[in-house]
Amino acid sequence: MIPGPGKxxxxxxxxxxxxxxxxxxxxxxxxxxxxxxxxxxTPPDALAKLTARVTxxxxxxxxxxxxxxxxxxxxxxxxxVTDNGVPQKIIHFEVGGDPISLVVIVETSSRIDPxxxxxxxxxxxxxxxxxxxxxxxxxxxxxxxxxxxxxxxSSHDSILSAMxxxxxxxxxxxxxxxxxxxxxxLSGRRKPSPESAVPGRRVLLVISxxxxxxxxxxxGEVLRRAQLENISIFSVGLSTTRSELQSKPRGNAPAPITPxxxxxxxxxxxxxxxxxxxxxxxxxxxxxxxxxxxxxxxAATQHSLEIGAAATGGAYYSTFKGRSIExxxxxxxxxxxxxxxxxxxxxxxxxxxSDYGYHEISISLVxxxxxxxxxxxxxxxxxxxxxSK
Numbered sequence: 001m002i003p004g005p006g007k008x009x010x011x012x013x014x015x016x017x018x019x020x021x022x023x024x025x026x027x028x029x030x031x032x033x034x035x036x037x038x039x040x041x042t043p044p045d046a047l048a049k050l051t052a053r054v055t056x057x058x059x060x061x062x063x064x065x066x067x068x069x070x071x072x073x074x075x076x077x078x079x080x081v082t083d084n085g086v087p088q089k090i091i092h093f094e095v096g097g098d099p100i101s102l103v104v105i106v107e108t109s110s111r112i113d114p115x116x117x118x119x120x121x122x123x124x125x126x127x128x129x130x131x132x133x134x135x136x137x138x139x140x141x142x143x144x145x146x147x148x149x150x151x152x153x154s155s156h157d158s159i160l161s162a163m164x165x166x167x168x169x170x171x172x173x174x175x176x177x178x179x180x181x182x183x184x185x186l187s188g189r190r191k192p193s194p195e196s197a198v199p200g201r202r203v204l205l206v207i208s209x210x211x212x213x214x215x216x217x218x219x220g221e222v223l224r225r226a227q228l229e230n231i232s233i234f235s236v237g238l239s240t241t242r243s244e245l246q247s248k249p250r251g252n253a254p255a256p257i258t259p260x261x262x263x264x265x266x267x268x269x270x271x272x273x274x275x276x277x278x279x280x281x282x283x284x285x286x287x288x289x290x291x292x293x294x295x296x297x298x299a300a301t302q303h304s305l306e307i308g309a310a311a312t313g314g315a316y317y318s319t320f321k322g323r324s325i326e327x328x329x330x331x332x333x334x335x336x337x338x339x340x341x342x343x344x345x346x347x348x349x350x351x352x353x354s355d356y357g358y359h360e361i362s363i364s365l366v367x368x369x370x371x372x373x374x375x376x377x378x379x380x381x382x383x384x385x386x387x388s389k
Contacts, residue, residue, distance in 0.1 A: 054346055054359075057083065058092075058198065058230040059377050060313040061340040061363055066372040070338045072096075078369045082362045083346045092198040092343035096336070099134035099200040101152070101189035102126075103182040104159075107208035108141040108169040112238050116168060118325045119207060123163035125326060127156035129333030130205065138185060139163065144172030144214070146181050152189065175208055176215035176298065179222045179233075179308070182206075187229045198343050203314075203336065206235040207325070210305045212298070219304055220292035223311045227293065227381035232314040234336065235305040236328040239320040285310040286379045293382045294358055313339075313378030356385040 061079070063071045076093040104126060106119065131137055139150040139162040150162035182204045190200040204226070212219070226233060283303060289311035292298070309316040315335055317328035342363065348355060360380040365373060 054228070054355075054381065054383055056091075056192075056198070056230075056343060056345050057361065057381065058201070059342045059344075059361055059363060060201070060232050061342055061375060061377045062315075062335060062338070063340065063365070064374050064376075066374075070335065071373060072338055074340065074365070074369065076342075078365055079340070079342060080364050080366060081342060081344055083344070084359050085362075086347055088344040088347060090342055090344055092341070094341040096338050096341075098198070098341050099190070100130075100132060100136075100203055100336070101186055101200060102131055102135060102137040102203045102205060103185050104137060104139045104163075105178045105182050105204065105206040105208065106139065106141050106149075106163075106166060107143070107173070107175070107238065108166060109143040109173055109209075110168050110171045111173070112209065113168050115238055115325065116166065120164050120166050122207075122325060122329055123160035125329045125333065126163065126205075127159050129330055130203075130336060131156070131159075132333075132337055134200075136189070140178055140182055140185075141166065141169070142172075142174050142178035142208075143169035144174065145169070146174055146178045152185070173209065173211055173213040174215045175206075175210075175212040175304070176217045176219050176222055178208075179204065179206065179219075180215075180217035180225070183222055183226050183229060183231055186231050187225070201341065202229065202231045204231055204233045205329075205332065206233065206305060206308070207238065207329075208235070208305070209238050210302045212304065215298075218292075218296055219298040219307065220294075220296040223289060223308060224293045224296060224382050224384075226308075226312050227378065228383075231312060232336075232378075233305075233308040233312045234314040234332045235309055235316050236325055236332070237305050237316060237318040237320070238325075239318070289379065290358060290382075311379065313376070356383050358382045 059081070063074060065071055072095060076090055079090065079093075081088040081090060112119075126137065134154075136152045136154045137150075137159050138148070138152045139159065141147050141149050149166070150158055153159065186202040186204065190202055192199055223233075225231075285303065285307050289307050292307065293311065298304075306316040308314070315332060317323060317331055319325055319328055346359070358380055359382070361378060363375060363377045364370065365375065
């Protein structure tokens with residue numbers, strides 16, 4: 001969402017009370033990896049004071065046929081867009097060609113040590129398949145801490161070096177803090193200008209387990225900000241189970257007291273309990289994402305990466321059932337550069353208070369083009385009322 005002319009802007013919305021940001025914008029140009037450079041995301045109390053008025057919405061759209069193959073030959077007039085049921089006029093339409101600002105979030109926890117040899121080799125895929133031309137990227141690592149490993153750069157060699165230099169850290173999992181830091185970094189990139197009202201895409205790519213431990217940020221806070229900032233979250237889910245199977249035996253380690261993928265204890269305070277947390281059976285990811293965004297909560301679930309992707313129009317790829325990390329990143333690059341990118345400036349509904357609250361985005365095809373096709377896009381965004389959380 002991008003503000004109109006004459007308004008103080010952070011791409012996507014107007015800040016009415018956001019006195020200061022704890023996380024400074026990453027520098028331009030190549031920067032050597034500095035694992036000791038810890039970074040902090042925006043404090044939760046600052047996010048809670050955020051109010052916004054949306055002036056532009058960007059929606060990535062993937063269209064597949066009945067066999068799951070992506071369709072690339074549709075035109076602007078083939079799509080219909082509504083915002084809270086109100087028809088919208090498309091003001092920007094592109095197929096995979098908009099330049100990208102990318103932040104790669106990589107878990108460096110000792111928990112995933114068996115995957116590190118694979119992850120260090122992914123730099124070439126990130127630069128060639130994901131970034132594409134006219135792109136810039138940065139790399140952030142996390143375990144017990146969140147650290148900037150490479151600032152924004154268009155240099156492919158710098159990204160390759162940052163990924164190749166990854167080192168195993170502690171056993172912590174501050175996933176949500178790392179995601180919040182990435183969103184904060186992206187919020188200052190690809191800002192609109194008189195020459196380009198829709199200057200490009202913002203993408204957060206997470207390579208991690210789906211669990212969080214010790215973060216200050218809540219998943220709902222991260223997703224609310226990502227939606228308002230038009231950030232798409234793609235993720236490669238690393239399997240703890242697979243990691244443990246690949247790691248060395250740990251002697252007489254105690255057997256788990258609960259079945260794999262389930263929780264033996266309730267989630268921490270401030271989280272949303274989720275039945276059946278070990279599998280996706282019966283879980284409505286879009287509905288859960290909406291609840292988390294509206295109430296800025298986290299969820300006691302192993303599906304946080306899937307929820308993040310569903311909430312922002314990205315995609316989640318698991319490595320549990322034989323898919324390699326490399327093939328997952330390759331698939332993400334293919335989808336990212338095959339998506340339709342649709343922008344509109346929301347027209348208010350008849351209700352004078354309708355600017356605030358949750359806005360449901362609906363994108364469909366005209367009847368003559370819809371047969372057998374499946375559309376996936378971001379489900380909506382939440383605009384907090386002044387003074388609300």
